[in-house]
Amino acid sequence: MGGEMTATQVVLATDREGKQHAVALRSGQSLMRTLKYDGDMDVEAICGGNAICGTCHVYVDADWYDRLPEPEELEAELLDQLVFTTATSRLACQVSCAPGIDGLRVTLAPQE
Amino acid sequence: VSAAVATTVAELQARDPGNFVEITLGSAEMLADVQATLAQWATRRPFYVADDGIPLVICGRYADVRDVMLDDELFPSGLPHKRGFEKFDKFLGVQTMAQLDGEVHLRLRRLINPAFSPKAMLRLEAGIEAAVDVMLDGIEARGPAFDGMADYAGLLLDGALLTVMLRLTPEQKSIFLEMHRLIPLTTHVKAGESVPQECVDAFDRAREAIQAVVTQRRAHPGEEFISDLIAARDNDDRLSDTELFDVLFTVCVAALSGTARAMGGVLYSLFRHPDQLAEVRADPGLAPLAIEECLRFHRGGYFVFPRVATRDTQIGGTKIYEGMVVRASQQAANFDPTVYPDPLRFDIHRDPKRIMSFGVGPHQCVGNRLARLAMRVALVRLLARFPAVRLADPGFQAEYGGAIGELRIRQLPMTIR
Numbered sequence: 001m002g003g004e005m006t007a008t009q010v011v012l013a014t015d016r017e018g019k020q021h022a023v024a025l026r027s028g029q030s031l032m033r034t035l036k037y038d039g040d041m042d043v044e045a046i047c048g049g050n051a052i053c054g055t056c057h058v059y060v061d062a063d064w065y066d067r068l069p070e071p072e073e074l075e076a077e078l079l080d081q082l083v084f085t086t087a088t089s090r091l092a093c094q095v096s097c098a099p100g101i102d103g104l105r106v107t108l109a110p111q112e
Numbered sequence: 113v114s115a116a117v118a119t120t121v122a123e124l125q126a127r128d129p130g131n132f133v134e135i136t137l138g139s140a141e142m143l144a145d146v147q148a149t150l151a152q153w154a155t156r157r158p159f160y161v162a163d164d165g166i167p168l169v170i171c172g173r174y175a176d177v178r179d180v181m182l183d184d185e186l187f188p189s190g191l192p193h194k195r196g197f198e199k200f201d202k203f204l205g206v207q208t209m210a211q212l213d214g215e216v217h218l219r220l221r222r223l224i225n226p227a228f229s230p231k232a233m234l235r236l237e238a239g240i241e242a243a244v245d246v247m248l249d250g251i252e253a254r255g256p257a258f259d260g261m262a263d264y265a266g267l268l269l270d271g272a273l274l275t276v277m278l279r280l281t282p283e284q285k286s287i288f289l290e291m292h293r294l295i296p297l298t299t300h301v302k303a304g305e306s307v308p309q310e311c312v313d314a315f316d317r318a319r320e321a322i323q324a325v326v327t328q329r330r331a332h333p334g335e336e337f338i339s340d341l342i343a344a345r346d347n348d349d350r351l352s353d354t355e356l357f358d359v360l361f362t363v364c365v366a367a368l369s370g371t372a373r374a375m376g377g378v379l380y381s382l383f384r385h386p387d388q389l390a391e392v393r394a395d396p397g398l399a400p401l402a403i404e405e406c407l408r409f410h411r412g413g414y415f416v417f418p419r420v421a422t423r424d425t426q427i428g429g430t431k432i433y434e435g436m437v438v439r440a441s442q443q444a445a446n447f448d449p450t451v452y453p454d455p456l457r458f459d460i461h462r463d464p465k466r467i468m469s470f471g472v473g474p475h476q477c478v479g480n481r482l483a484r485l486a487m488r489v490a491l492v493r494l495l496a497r498f499p500a501v502r503l504a505d506p507g508f509q510a511e512y513g514g515a516i517g518e519l520r521i522r523q524l525p526m527t528i529r
Contacts, residue, residue, distance in 0.1 A: 046466075046470075046472050046473075047473060047474055048182045048472065048473045048474065050218060052218065052474065054229075074222065078222075080231075081226050081229030081231050082229065082231065083230045083231055083234065084230075112230040
């Protein structure tokens with residue numbers, strides 16, 4: 001396992017009350033699962049990670065947005081259907097651990 | 113011989129004695145105190161029942177229900193067509209969205225998602241308000257007595273979905289409403305029996321009506337859901353003719369029943385708690401909170417679509433064998449005391465999170481936002497229009513009808529004075 005050193009990245013996530021949580025994003029795991037299950041944050045993620053419900057919507061800090069791989073078409077289509085989407089919106093279920101995102105900052109979007 | 117055939121009621125009783133429950137699903141006995149029964153399901157590991165000779169696994173605890181619903185590979189919704197499974201073919205062979213799995217389901221889901229999205233709801237609200245006001249006019253004209261089910265809850269999706277969103281004519285709507293009325297009969301079909309002829313006839317009329325709507329909208333497309341789907345079919349080849357029909361059938365027929373039952377549950381739950389009703393009347397801003405608690409407390413049924421196990425596995429400590437039908441009870445999950453303390457206490461200030469009422473996983477109800485919006489509008493406007501609206505009998509106890517798995521209140525006598 002050559003990637004062991006980069007297998008975990010720390011994500012700083014701000015909840016809807018403004019409180020910041022540091023969570024460890026493990027290799028192969030989505031940001032949604034990390035926030036919901038490891039961080040015990042209020043992420044509904046009701047469809048289970050299929051990019052069809054929009055309830056794991058997060059805002060990525062502007063400094064960080066371009067460092068993530070671009071959203072695929074399915075994710076972009078879904079984001080376009082939400083009311084509170086901004087230029088740095090992502091579905092956490094479509095963001096996964098990758099080298100270089102240690103320190104990623106996100107904020108939970110309002111529920112809609 | 114597959115495990116599915118080998119797993120008989122007798123074998124299960126031998127393998128897991130004490131975990132077989134004697135209950136007739138949908139029976140008057142079960143429905144007499146259905147909340148207590150479901151609250152019990154919510155505190156025990158998955159158990160077996162014999163349903164017309166077929167062994168089923170029933171899951172009632174929140175985590176067990178969630179595990180089943182989230183995994184549509186292990187527990188797909190597409191059930192085999194074989195003897196004894198006739199009653200699960202609720203829509204006479206039509207593959208509704210709820211019975212498709214995997215990528216096929218996700219592709220169709222993505223096609224209809226935009227129509228039910230948060231953005232789409234902003235566009236629909238004014239139209240729904242107008243449709244609800246017409247319903248209230250009818251109650252006022254015929255009042256003071258009215259049936260909260262037939263005169264209000266049952267009309268809600270007719271107004272919000274068929275009229276406002278799909279722009280169907282009264283004649284087209286009446287065909288779908290008739291189909292929706294007859295569907296419960298299909299779930300009572302015994303092993304080896306055929307579906308009642310009146311269901312088949314109503315289904316044929318619904319099929320013709322959908323084809324007529326497609327023909328008409330194809331010739332005169334508008335900016336609405338059906339025209340968008342036809343464009344996806346004709347221009348982009350993103351769905352087949354059969355899928356186009358099945359999606360429209362899902363939306364026109366299948367969705368109606370669920371909303372009527374759920375709205376009945378909202379009225380029944382809230383109006384039986386006059387103090388809490390008074391709070392919502394005084395502060396309509398509480399309506400979303402109240403509706404969420406109503407939906408937790410009394411959803412439109414204790415089951416949704418059955419699942420089938422594709423291999424031997426276990427859920428919550430109970431063995432499930434390949435081919436077994438698994439029924440996860442969303443209503444029981446809403447009564448799980450580890451998630452919702454003192455679950456049979458109705459409290460509009462509970463602010464329950466992640467209620468199971470619309471399901472979870474890929475099959476989570478696509479129309480949940482439309483349903484919540486329509487119910488909120490219906491509740492707020494009912495209270496505003498008729499300040500004295502109440503149950504005719506404050507101690508009214510509902511009787512249930514409908515399909516097996518549904519909690520369809522037969523009548524809800526109310527009065528506006």
